[in-house]
Amino acid sequence: MDEPIDFLTGNARPGELFGQPKGLSVLFATEMWERFSYYGMRALLVLYMTKYLLLPGHAEHVLGLATLRHGLEALFGPLALQPLSSQIYGFYTALVYATPILGGLLADRVLGQRRTVIIGAVLMALGHFMMAFDHLFLIALLAIIFGSGAFKPNISTQVGGLYPQGDRRRDRAFSIFYVGINIGAFFAPLVCGTLGEEAGWHYGFAAAGVGMVIGLCIYLYGLRHLPPDAKTQTQAQAAPFASRLSGEEWRSLLVLLVLFVPSLLFWAVYEQQGNTITLWANAEVDRSFSFFGWHAEIPTTWFLAINPFLIFAFTPLVVSLWTRQAARRREPSSVMKMAIGCFGEALAYLVLALATWHTGAGKASWLWLLAFFTILTLGELYLSPVGLSLVTKLAPTRMLSLIMGFWLATNFIGNFLSGWLGSFWSAMSRTEFFLTAAAIAAFAGLVILACTRPLAKITGEITSEREAS
Numbered sequence: 001m002d003e004p005i006d007f008l009t010g011n012a013r014p015g016e017l018f019g020q021p022k023g024l025s026v027l028f029a030t031e032m033w034e035r036f037s038y039y040g041m042r043a044l045l046v047l048y049m050t051k052y053l054l055l056p057g058h059a060e061h062v063l064g065l066a067t068l069r070h071g072l073e074a075l076f077g078p079l080a081l082q083p084l085s086s087q088i089y090g091f092y093t094a095l096v097y098a099t100p101i102l103g104g105l106l107a108d109r110v111l112g113q114r115r116t117v118i119i120g121a122v123l124m125a126l127g128h129f130m131m132a133f134d135h136l137f138l139i140a141l142l143a144i145i146f147g148s149g150a151f152k153p154n155i156s157t158q159v160g161g162l163y164p165q166g167d168r169r170r171d172r173a174f175s176i177f178y179v180g181i182n183i184g185a186f187f188a189p190l191v192c193g194t195l196g197e198e199a200g201w202h203y204g205f206a207a208a209g210v211g212m213v214i215g216l217c218i219y220l221y222g223l224r225h226l227p228p229d230a231k232t233q234t235q236a237q238a239a240p241f242a243s244r245l246s247g248e249e250w251r252s253l254l255v256l257l258v259l260f261v262p263s264l265l266f267w268a269v270y271e272q273q274g275n276t277i278t279l280w281a282n283a284e285v286d287r288s289f290s291f292f293g294w295h296a297e298i299p300t301t302w303f304l305a306i307n308p309f310l311i312f313a314f315t316p317l318v319v320s321l322w323t324r325q326a327a328r329r330r331e332p333s334s335v336m337k338m339a340i341g342c343f344g345e346a347l348a349y350l351v352l353a354l355a356t357w358h359t360g361a362g363k364a365s366w367l368w369l370l371a372f373f374t375i376l377t378l379g380e381l382y383l384s385p386v387g388l389s390l391v392t393k394l395a396p397t398r399m400l401s402l403i404m405g406f407w408l409a410t411n412f413i414g415n416f417l418s419g420w421l422g423s424f425w426s427a428m429s430r431t432e433f434f435l436t437a438a439a440i441a442a443f444a445g446l447v448i449l450a451c452t453r454p455l456a457k458i459t460g461e462i463t464s465e466r467e468a469s
Contacts, residue, residue: 021162024173026222028180031155033215034121035184037128038148039308040192040208042093042274043301047282048201049085053137064138076423082279083423089275090419092141097411099149104157104405106150112229113154113161120154121216123147128209132202153404160392161227174392175319178385182311184211185304193301252394255455256403259338259387260410262444266342266383267414268421269349269437270376273304275422277369280430286363303369310377318381334390335448335455337382342445344379348372349438356430 052058059065072087073079079087107116127143130136159177188208196204278300281287287298325331332340355368387407395403421440425433 020173020176021225023162023222023225023227024159024176026218026225027155027159028177030215030219030222031177032180032184033211033218034124034151034155035181036188036191037124037184037208037212037215038096038144038188039185039304040188040211041128041131041144041205043189043193043278043304044196044201044204045092046085046089046275046278047300048196049088050081050279052201053134054081054085058134061135062137063135068138076420079423080426082426086275086422086425087419090271090416090422092145093271093274094412094414094416094419095145096148097152097408097415099146100153100405100408101149102146102405103150104153104403107154107157107229113158114223114226114229116150117154117158117219118216120147120150120152121212121219124151125209125212125216128205128212131205131208149405152408156388156408157392157404158226160389174385174389175315175381178381178388179312179315182308185308186312187305188308189301189304193304194299197299197301252396253403255335255394256391256407258451258455259335259390259448260407262342262447263338263383263387263407263410264412264414264417265440265444265447266345267411268417269345269441270380271415271418272422272437273307275418276425276433278304279425281366281369284363284430285366285369287366289366298366303366303373306370306373307377307380310374311381314377314381318378333452334386334393335452337386339445339448339452341379341381341383341386342441342448344375344382346438346441346445348376348379349434349441351375353431353434353438356434 053062054065068088069079069084072084072091076083076087103116103120107113111119123143124147127140127145127147130140130143133140156177159173163173188211192204192207192211194204195207281303282300287300289296289298322331349372351368351372355364355372358364388404391404391407421437424436428436
């Protein structure tokens with residue numbers, strides 16, 4: 001039997017389940033429900049604003065909305081309904097990935113990963129429940145933003161903390177963890193999206209809140225299987241936080257800094273899923289299908305379930321491919337994998353450009369969207385979990401959560417740019433818009449490709465030094 005770990009400061013060695021630490025199952029399930037809540041709300045957000053909340057008769061009752069609109073229009077000029085909703089969506093999803101810097105600093109220096117995760121989960125649950133009340137819309141978004149900032153960097157660093165330096169299971173563990181993220185993201189639009197579109201917006205948001213509560217309960221129940229807080233693991237943590245960085249630490253930060261820009265460009269294009277892609281699917285895609293004489297129309301939000309479904313369908317195949325390549329010493333480096341991910345994303349948007357060029361003024365078949373999500377998913381698998389794993393490999397231990405927060409900040413700037421890019425949706429042709437997105441993703445891939453060899457050399461040197469020590 002495993003020795004129980006104290007609720008806040010225990011240090012027993014985690015057991016294993018199916019060749020992986022039991023703590024991975026706990027973090028997998030916790031993140032799955034957190035992503036269910038986040039993606040459930042996100043699936044509804046743009047439709048909710050454009051079809052209900054921002055319309056006359058409703059917008060006037062939202063606390064702070066007039067002030068926010070004046071501020072956005074001071075920056076971007078007059079905003080009609082769709083551009084305004086896109087900017088709000090972009091700022092919200094961006095800030096969700098900016099606050100992890102604060103959450104990482106709070107965990108590293110004050111509370112530790114565990115306490116910070118618990119606080120974040122509580123804030124997010126409250127935010128989702130507040131979304132059920134129109135006038136609390138912006139306050140609810142702020143609660144989710146700060147809650148996610150506390151939660152995200154610290155749940156990810158705990159995954160890395162389950163494995164010692166040099167453990168080859170780490171990259172694969174993050175891919176498994178990523179499956180948990182996407183199981184939640186798969187069911188979110190099916191449950192929350194359907195409730196929101198069919199029963200009422202507020203039922204969908206409340207379901208997201210219930211999911212977050214379930215995730216919190218799982219985390220509390222499984223605390224004994226989790227690693228000690230990173231800030232208590234070594235005596236090195238007692239050193240002043242701002243003490244001089246070693247040469248190894250500077251090289252680690254250099255690698256992550258170089259990858260920062262192309263990663264944020266990847267997310268700027270990727271996050272069109274919940275924004276312009278949703279609007280396109282709702283208005284300009286033929287969503288009808290027939291099955292043995294039964295005719296129906298696919299709900300718009302259901303398309304957002306394709307990507308997460310394909311994540312957990314493709315992950316075993318991708319991990320198996322990497323394993324076979326590693327056995328032949330042909331597995332791409334982590335940096336090369338990220339370049340491949342960007343090129344995959346570019347190809348996915350070229351598919352949409354072809355779809356809009358081919359259909360002209362008519363409606364595109366929903367099969368084009370299926371092809372788009374299939375290619376996009378493969379690109380994502382080569383970039384996102386690999387990036388998380390790379391951070392836990394390279395970041396200095398005494399500032400691990402903070403560096404994870406900075407890495408997640410690529411999503412912050414990316415989501416901000418996503419909202420800005422989406423504001424051009426009404427002013428550009430669909431083909432032009434998708435070609436622009438493809439060009440941005442391809443440029444990100446070229447930047448990484450140009451730096452692949454020197455960065456791979458640095459990461460190899462750092463890993464060798466840490467394994468030797």
